Amino acid sequence: MNFVIFNAVLLIASFPAAFVYSLGGVACLAPLALAGKSQDPSKALLYPVLALSGAFQVYFWGFWSALCVALTLGFTSRPEVTWDWLYWIAAFAWCTSLIGWFAHKEQQTSRSAAESAAIRRGTSFYWLVAIGAFLLFAIVPTLMLPPYGWALRLLGLVGSGSG
Numbered sequence: 687m688n689f690v691i692f693n694a695v696l697l698i699a700s701f702p703a704a705f706v707y708s709l710g711g712v713a714c715l716a717p718l719a720l721a722g723k724s725q726d727p728s729k730a731l732l733y734p735v736l737a738l739s740g741a742f743q744v745y746f747w748g749f750w751s752a753l754c755v756a757l758t759l760g761f762t763s764r765p766e767v768t769w770d771w772l773y774w775i776a777a778f779a780w781c782t783s784l785i786g787w788f789a790h791k792e793q794q795t796s797r798s799a800a801e802s803a804a805i806r807r808g809t810s811f812y813w814l815v816a817i818g819a820f821l822l823f824a825i826v827p828t829l830m831l832p833p834y835g836w837a838l839r840l841l842g843l844v845g846s847g848s849g
Contacts, residue, residue, distance in 0.1 A: 692761045692773060696780040699753065703784060707746055714739040747785065747812050749837060751819035752830035754781040756843040759827060774824065781820045785813050 717735050721728075758777040762770040789809040796802040823830040831844065838844045 688761060688764060688767055689769075689772065689776070692757065693776060693780075695757060696754065696777070699757075700780070700784050703750055703753075704787075707743075707784075707788070710742050710746060711739065714742045743812055744815050745833070747816040748819040749834050750784060751781050751816050752823050752834040752838065753841075753843070754778070755820060755823040755827060755830060756838050756841075758824075760843060778817075778820060781816055782813060785809060785816055 715735060717731060721731055754777040758773050761767060762773050767773065789805065792805045792809070793802060796805055819830075830838065835844060
């Protein structure tokens with residue numbers, strides 16, 4: 687039953703995560719929309735906005751990985767859980783599935799083969815970020831505390847005295 691609850695928690699967590707990701711992405715790219723309908727925004731605006739958007743996405747996918755790892759650690763520390771490896775595989779699948787869902791939705795909006803290839807390249811990069819963060823946090827869980835400890839404490843996934 688713990689495994690079902692674990693997956694339900696990750697499923698439920700994916701909805702607000704998708705909302706935060708979408709909202710954050712729109713907020714990061716809003717200056718481009720506010721700059722006007724120009725087809726060629728100035729590079730002085732374009733590069734900082736894209737850098738901000740990229741930084742947000744890297745931070746977000748790192749957080750999503752940290753959340754999946756923290757939940758897995760919480761569930762696998764229970765005495766009744768005997769197949770820890772199954773929780774880790776499921777958490778890894780949840781960690782990458784949210785990116786896959788967003789990639790699928792973005793692919794549907796692409797208007798050309800070049801745009802579709804660019805979406806795949808971006809998705810591959812963020813997949814690597816999430817996978818790398820997941821593996822890093824799974825091996826050394828304390829590394830997730832400096833960047834994400836504030837949110838994990840807020841969610842009750844780590845003690846207030848840690849990190």
